[in-house]
Amino acid sequence: MNNYLEFDFKISPLQPWNEILMAELIEIGFDSFTEEHDGILAYIQKDLFNEDALKEINLFQHDEVKISYTFQEMPNINWNEEWEKNFEPIYVDEKVLIRAEFHAPDPKLHEIIIQPKMSFGTGHHPTTHLMIQQMLNMDFKDKTVLDMGCGTSVLAIFAKQKGAGKTVAIDIDEWSVENSIENAERNNVELEISQGTAEHLGKENFDIILANINRNILISDIPTYVSVLNKGGQLLLSGLCFFDVDDILEVCTQEKLTLKKKLQREEWVSLLLEKS
Structure with a gap:
């Protein structure tokens, strides 16, 4: 099983930007998400993560939304089973x-x-x-x-x-x-x-x-x-x-x-x- 990185994105305002951000993240390899009251948790295989691709997402510079994030490496989990x-x-x-x-x-x-x-x-x-x-x-x-x-x-x-x-x-x-x-x-x-x-x-x-x-x-x-x-x-x-x-x-x-x-x-x- 591959190790995953968990990103905790804080989004203000939440709607409609949480859905838009998820769509953008899918394009750079993120493959599963959990919606939170103040943002989303997003997951990507560690060996697929490209920091430059994440930083190039235009949404981070959008005037109408503020997005910040932290991330951590997750233990091996059967994500298909969780899904x-x-x-x-x-x-x-x-x-x-x-x-x-x-x-x-x-x-x-x-x-x-x-x-x-x-x-x-x-x-x-x-x-x-x-x-x-x-x-x-x-x-x-x-x-x-x-x-x-x-x-x-x-x-x-x-x-x-x-x-x-x-x-x-x-x-x-x-x-x-x-x-x-x-x-x-x-x-x-x-x-x-x-x-x-x-x-x-x-x-x-x-x-x-x-x-x-x-x-x-x-x-x-x-x-x-x-x-x-x-x-x-x-x-x-x-x-x-x-x-x-x-x-x-x-x-x-x-x-x-x-x-x-x-x-x-x-x-x-x-x-x-x-x-x-």
């Missing part, structure tokens, strides 16, 4: 249930079963919830689908369950790839799962692209997504805060994408766009 103890089933619009195998099934709801490891995208985060909400009303029948930054691949799995054809799931994190393979098997769906980034996309085109990542990566990668999106295809984005929307839509307009639907949950936003 599972606190994993609760997720209900989306009383139509979809995301649960682990040790939760009771609900035959009245559409179910997605995942092994709750420390991959981002279990459904607890508002952005994953928003993506599922958007997908409920989308037509996936026989569509080719790409899930970028797939995490647990809960979105790719849901797309397949809704009738999608070939579905590709890509994540930069090896752990997410392994978890995605397990979850695809658990839900009896066939996914093409690989490790990589948008730079690894080839010439294959898609009818629907799902990207629940973060503002900076989306701004950088939207032109690449559009280049492999079929005409009339749909791009579903999240990982965005409400104050990111204007910047994202500016890039989307440049790429001839039309906004079709916007959903917001707490401070987080999902955008459904279509390629003209």
Whole structure:
């Protein structure tokens, strides 16, 4: 087992900055969090921690929030076991249930079963919830689908369950790839799962692209997504805060994408766009 570092971040004001900070920390290797009354506890494997990457997070210089932190090395703990103890089933619009195998099934709801490891995208985060909400009303029948930054691949799995054809799931994190393979098997769906980034996309085109990542990566990668999106295809984005929307839509307009639907949950936003 790997040794972990525990960071105790004090955040004032707490909302919405705790969620935003967690999203930023995930991008530099932090993989689990505990919410506190005055901030968050964040955990990262000791050998993955990069102090320079932490200091480069722009949020620390943001005028509207004050963040300080201390950290300590933790003893060896089975973090998957700890994570599972606190994993609760997720209900989306009383139509979809995301649960682990040790939760009771609900035959009245559409179910997605995942092994709750420390991959981002279990459904607890508002952005994953928003993506599922958007997908409920989308037509996936026989569509080719790409899930970028797939995490647990809960979105790719849901797309397949809704009738999608070939579905590709890509994540930069090896752990997410392994978890995605397990979850695809658990839900009896066939996914093409690989490790990589948008730079690894080839010439294959898609009818629907799902990207629940973060503002900076989306701004950088939207032109690449559009280049492999079929005409009339749909791009579903999240990982965005409400104050990111204007910047994202500016890039989307440049790429001839039309906004079709916007959903917001707490401070987080999902955008459904279509390629003209």
